[in-house]
Amino acid sequence: MKAIYIPQLLKASEKKQEIIVDEWISSLESLTPVRGSIQLRHGGTFLEVAAIAETIVTLTCDRCLKQYNHKLSINPSELIWLDKETEAEKDYPLEREVSLEELTESLPPTGYFEPETWLYEQLCLAMPLKQLCSKNCQRPQPLSQEQQEKNLIDGRWSILESLKGKLSTDN
Ligand SMILES: [Zn+2]
Structure with missing residues (x-):
């Protein structure tokens, strides 16, 4: 997705622009491309930004540790202030790692809006905090201490039994 030069929007009809999204977002591990659209005004x-987008991500269940697919469906909208005080980043790399703390809330009026970064952040925010594969998911039952000891003793007994059998045949 191309960065949008913010002053260019002023020349657009109704100062609006729509970006159709149907692509993979590099920092997002998803099973399907992200599909939807972003509206800019x-x-x-x-800057008023709104979007409708969806994709499918593979998550790991917090309870049973199985992987499962989860449909992420978002419909965010946000106002980004155009603030002259916001430092314009001259060497703004198009692809950079963005942490969640770095959410854009204001941009320089003569700067760029990065639709891919913005959409990536919105999708990250929509990730479920508690990841469960299903309502009925069960935590895998670890062997109880008792069961472990029983298995150990059974193991020893079977060795003893076989020894005993060996001894009796030797006699
Ligand atoms: Zn599970």
């Missing part, structure tokens, strides 16, 4: 002192 230049509001003079702010």
Whole structure:
């Protein structure tokens, strides 16, 4: 997804632009491309961003540790302030690692809006905090201490038994 030069939006009809999304987002491990659209509107002192998007991600269940597929479906909207005070990053790399703490809340009015980064952040925010494969998922039952000891003793007994059998045949 191409970065949008913010002043360019002022020239667009109704100062709006729609970006159709049907692609893989490099930092997001998803099973399907991210599909949807992003709507941008230049509001003079702010940028109005809204999107509808969905994809399928593979998550690991917190309870049984199995992997399962989860449909991420988002419909976020946000106002990003266009603030002259926001430091324009001259060497703004198109692809960079973005942490969740770095959420964009304001941009320089003559800067760029990065739709891919923004969408990636929105998808990350929509990830379930508690990841469970199903409502009925059961935690795998570890062997109880008792069962472990019993198995150990049974093991020893069987060795003894076989020894005993060996001894009796030797006699
Ligand atoms: Zn599970």
